[in-house]
Amino acid sequence: MASPRNRPPVALVTGASSGIGEALARCFAKAGHDLVLVARSAGKLEQLAGELALDHGVRAWAEAADLSRPGSAANLAATLRRKRRAIDVLVNNAGVLEHGAFARMKPAQHQGIIDLNIGGLTAMLSQFVPAMVERGAGRVLNVASIAAFQPVPTLATYAASKAYVLSLTESLSEELKGTGVTVTALCPGITATNMLAAATQASAQLGQIPGFLVGDVQDVARQGFDACMKGDVICVPGVINRAAMLASRSTPKWLLRRISGVMGRKAL
Numbered sequence: 001m002a003s004p005r006n007r008p009p010v011a012l013v014t015g016a017s018s019g020i021g022e023a024l025a026r027c028f029a030k031a032g033h034d035l036v037l038v039a040r041s042a043g044k045l046e047q048l049a050g051e052l053a054l055d056h057g058v059r060a061w062a063e064a065a066d067l068s069r070p071g072s073a074a075n076l077a078a079t080l081r082r083k084r085r086a087i088d089v090l091v092n093n094a095g096v097l098e099h100g101a102f103a104r105m106k107p108a109q110h111q112g113i114i115d116l117n118i119g120g121l122t123a124m125l126s127q128f129v130p131a132m133v134e135r136g137a138g139r140v141l142n143v144a145s146i147a148a149f150q151p152v153p154t155l156a157t158y159a160a161s162k163a164y165v166l167s168l169t170e171s172l173s174e175e176l177k178g179t180g181v182t183v184t185a186l187c188p189g190i191t192a193t194n195m196l197a198a199a200t201q202a203s204a205q206l207g208q209i210p211g212f213l214v215g216d217v218q219d220v221a222r223q224g225f226d227a228c229m230k231g232d233v234i235c236v237p238g239v240i241n242r243a244a245m246l247a248s249r250s251t252p253k254w255l256l257r258r259i260s261g262v263m264g265r266k267a268l
Contacts, residue, residue, distance in 0.1 A: 008058065012036040012080075012087045014067060014124065015094030017044035020143060020188065023221030024091055025052065025060075031225070035060040036085060038067070038076065039094065061085070067094050067120035068112065077127035086135075089228070090128045092121045093143040095161075102156045110157045117161035122168070129172075129181065136180040141228040142169045146189040146236065162187075166234070173233045182231035186224035189237070 011028040015021035017039035025035055029052040037045045037060060045062035052060040061083075065076050080087065095117045098109045121142065132138025145159070148166035152159035169185035176183060220237045227235035 008032055008034045009088040010034045010036060010085060011089035011091060012038060012128070013091040013093060014038045014120075015143075016048065017041045019093075020186075020217055020221055020224070021091070021093035022048060023217050024093060024141070024225060027221050027225035028089065028091075029056040029058050029060065031229075032056075032058065033089065034058050036063055036080065036087065037061065038063050038065050040064060040066050067124065068096075068116040070119075073120065073123035073127045086131065087128050088132075088137065089139045089141070090124060090132075091141045091143070091228075092124055092165075093141075094120060095143065097155070097158050099154055099158075101154060105157075113157045113161050117158070118164050121165060125168075125172070129176075132181045133176065133179045138181040139228050139231070140169075140172070140181070140183040141224060142183065142185050143224070144169065144185045144187045146187050148185075148187055170233060182228075184224075184228045184232055185234050186220070186227065187234060187236045188220045188224075 009032075011025075011033040013021055013025045013028070013035060016025045016035075016037040021039070025037060025048065029035055035049070035052055035058060037049055039045055042062060042064035045064060049060035049062045052058055063076060063079065065072050067073060067076075096113055098105060098113055102110075125140065125142075129138070129140065132140075142165050144165040145162040147155055147159040148162040150159070166185050166187065169183050173183040223237040224235055
């Protein structure tokens, strides 16, 4: 993708300190992108920035921010404008997962999912997409989930937040046709990340997931990167996940709810 004055393209990756975000940052660095790395943990970001610069000869900058907080995306965008760092690729990866029965979770847990997975992602899009449209070039990769395609009892708020991400991505991909800006949703299944490890510690049932259903984070990131650069609208890594996605889109809603309900209640 071309960038102004023949400079290397710059990819901004949120949630870059670990998991899929870190793996995606490595994919973009390997492809020659400079990086703006965003997460709450400044120390981890600085370490990753140094590794990427050393390993791939790119420039990488750490920008600590809590995107669940109102105004955080606007402050980040203003900081980058002052530093004259135009963003060519926006990777919205930052997210949070809470597993458990809806009625047993605290209101703050539900709100935290909404604030980051929905509010933070939307704010980032609103801050960076207009400049891409004005330049006539840009790419967006929104990290959703296979949970976006179906109701998931015990992950109700999380699944709903990812359904929002998928719907917004599909809408924007059509709205922005002809502008030079593409929007992609990466919808991974269960992936071996720190988020999964933390959720497993909080819920013993998650530890019973068969190993063949758990995706490799590097493979998920590589497929997401490739889809983003090709301008694909939806990327679902893994044969089993793609089959589940296709089945969910062709199965009557009432039957999908019944199946999800039986499986979800067994997980409680």
